[in-house]
Every structure is written in C-alpha cells, then in structure tokens.
Amino acid sequence: MSLIKNRKGMTLIEIMIVLAIIGGIAALLLPRLTGQLDKAKTKEARIQMTQIINALQMYYTDCSKFPAGLENLVTADANCPSWGPEPYLKKAPKDPWGHDFVYEVDGSNYTLKCLGKDGREGGSGYDVDISSEDLDR
Structure with missing residues (x-):
C-alpha cells in the first residue's frame, strides 16, 4: 500500500503550464526559422539562375544563338543541329x-x-524580383 501513496503524477494545471511554456518558445522561434x-x-x-545562365552560354556556344525557351535546354532543339549530345539542364527549371x-x-x-516568393512582378523583401543583371553584384 505504501507504493500507491508515493506515486505522484502531474496535475492538469502543471501540464497546462508546461504546454504554455513550450507554445511560447515555439512562438518566439517560428518567425526566425521561417525568415x-x-x-x-x-x-x-x-x-x-547562375546554373541556367551557364547552360544558356553552353547552348550559345553550340548553336550560335540563344534558345527560344528554357525547355530547349532540356530537350533537343530541332533548330540547332549541334545541340547536345547531353541536355544542358537535367530538368525544366523551377x-x-x-x-x-x-x-x-x-x-x-x-x-x-525569378519573380521571388510571391511569383509576381515587383515586390519587396523576399517578394522582390531577381534578374540575371542582379547576379553581377
């Protein structure tokens, strides 16, 4: 019988306090992690973008022109007889x-x-557009 008397568990209030502390810490850290x-x-x-630019330069070297679209870096371009033999990019870039x-x-x-996080022209912060001209900086 003495074993039962010595058992102590956490009360509901103690559990709620621990959960509130964990929630507060998570609320403080989450914005930093997402940033x-x-x-x-x-x-x-x-x-x-640097990798795509390198692929565009290789395409230009082989074909003496830039491709009409980025898909021509992945699949053979009928307008360029010296394309490849390997694709310039493994898959269509996203x-x-x-x-x-x-x-x-x-x-x-x-x-x-790259149109940034929002996928639209313009913006600021993480929504700002990144242009190939910006990469020189």
Whole structure:
C-alpha cells in the first residue's frame, strides 16, 4: 500500500503550464526559422539562375544563338543541329518557390528573372524580383 501513496503524477494545471511554456518558445522561434528559410530560398534562386545562365552560354556556344525557351535546354532543339549530345539542364527549371523562371530572348541578348516568393512582378523583401543583371553584384 505504501507504493500507491508515493506515486505522484502531474496535475492538469502543471501540464497546462508546461504546454504554455513550450507554445511560447515555439512562438518566439517560428518567425526566425521561417525568415531563415526564405533567405535560404533566395540564395538558392540565385544559384539556380547562375546554373541556367551557364547552360544558356553552353547552348550559345553550340548553336550560335540563344534558345527560344528554357525547355530547349532540356530537350533537343530541332533548330540547332549541334545541340547536345547531353541536355544542358537535367530538368525544366523551377525556382525554389515552384514558379517558372521568366526568360525572354531578343536576338543576341536575353533576360532571366525569378519573380521571388510571391511569383509576381515587383515586390519587396523576399517578394522582390531577381534578374540575371542582379547576379553581377
């Protein structure tokens, strides 16, 4: 019988206090963690854009022109007899937020853009557009 008397458990109030403390700590840390995630995705977008630019330069070297679309870096381009033999990119590029990169070609010039977290033109913070011209900085 003495074993039963010595057993102590946590009361409901003690459990609620522990949960409130854990919730408070999570509320303080969560914004910092999501901010770091967005910062990492922005850096990843810049890295991906550099890889796409390198693939565009290789395509230009082989074909003497830039491709009409980024899909021509993945699948053979009928307008370029010296394409490949391996694809310039393994798969169609998507930015870290799952949006398509914006690619426009005008003769011997091109622009490549990542539209940021919101996937729309303009914006600020993590929604700001990243252009191929910004990568030189």
